[in-house]
Amino acid sequence: KNYLGIIGGREAAPHSRPYMASIQVPEGDALKHECGGFVVADQWVMTAVHCMPNGPNGRKVVLGLHSLSQPEKTKQTFDILELHNHPNYNPANYDNDISLIKLDRPFNASEAVKAVxxxxxxxxxxxxxxxxxxxxxxxxxxxxxxxxxxxxxxxxxxxxxxxxxxxxxxxxxxxxxxxxxxxxxxxxxxxxxxxxxxxxxxxxxxxxxxxxxxxxxxxxxxxxxxxxxxxxxxxxxxx
Missing domain, CATH: 2.40.10.10 (Trypsin-like serine proteases)
Structure with missing residues (x-):
């Protein structure tokens, strides 16, 4: 077995993992994927502290997407209302690397957006x-x-x-x-x-x-x- 992670793998069937979130950072007029996350409750996404150690800084959370670049009717975009980074996160070794994002509103549940x-x-x-x-x-x-x-x-x-x-x-x-x-x-x-x-x-x-x-x-x-x-x-x- 090699240790190459997403290097390799395969394209997922579209919307087969409806809990997946893309955390995106503003870049000019556009948004760029920076980190993954996943929906765990109607207004909450779980991710890693090291993605946003210094706060949201204008980042958005996009749910219901398969392609980062294509307009998809299933996409829902959210502002970050609250960011709760674990208080004992240690940047030296990534200990306690867990964070919770509260979206600015509950998502609309669909075949493309669900909690895991x-x-x-x-x-x-x-x-x-x-x-x-x-x-x-x-x-x-x-x-x-x-x-x-x-x-x-x-x-x-x-x-x-x-x-x-x-x-x-x-x-x-x-x-x-x-x-x-x-x-x-x-x-x-x-x-x-x-x-x-x-x-x-x-x-x-x-x-x-x-x-x-x-x-x-x-x-x-x-x-x-x-x-x-x-x-x-x-x-x-x-x-």
Whole structure:
């Protein structure tokens, strides 16, 4: 098995992954795909902190898309109302690389836009060797040329002991992380059609055989996620 992530893979069937989000940054009059994300509730998208460590800065979230460039009737574009980066995110090793985006309004559910379930505390994460899937508009090669249409790939979970070896990630690899072949930053790692990880680190080492990708283990953050996405009186007091 190679560790080349979305390099390779295949084009996804259009709108077959209706939870996929494209986080886009303004560039002149246009918007450019920067990171992936995925819909987890009617007004919430999950992604990685390293996508927006300094706040939204005018970025938009686009749902219901297959092609980044073509006008598609299914596309819905949102402003970012709130951005909740995990307070314990560590930029030195990408620990706690999980972020929640509150869209400026609930999305209109359709065949092209739906939430995906995510693994909660007590759920079983995939073991080493398990086949998992990731999808995104990440670069297909080391020259950072991005595909226009959503791609998907089946990858295998790599043993944590291997990923904590000094010739892999060493002490930067923590128990909050899962290791598998590389995906598109911020996008989901899926096991049995449930999101179990967020694509975190590995993007810089694209295509190096020794470097699989690191994914944030979602189930470890259930309480933090619920604290933001579940409406209650004290919600806005939290960081």
């Amino acid at each position: 379930g995510f693994l909660r505390a007590g759920g079983t994460n995939p073991e080493a060797g398990a086949e998992v899937e990731t999808a995104g508009w990440g670069s297909q090669n080391n020259l950072e040329s991005r595909p226009d249409k959503l791609r998907e790939v089946v990858v295998n979970v790599v043993r944590p002991t291997r990923c904590s070896r000094s010739d892999y990630f060493g002490s930067k690899f923590t128990s909050n992380m899962m290791c598998a072949n590389k995906g598109d930053s911020g996008g989901p790692l899926l096991y049995n059609n449930i999101a179990v990880g967020i694509t975190s680190n590995g993007g810089k080492k694209c295509g190096q055989v020794r470097k699989p990708g690191i994914y944030t283990i979602i189930s470890l953050y259930t309480e933090w996620i619920d604290g933001h996405t579940t409406t209650h009186k004290h919600k806005h007091i939290q960081p």
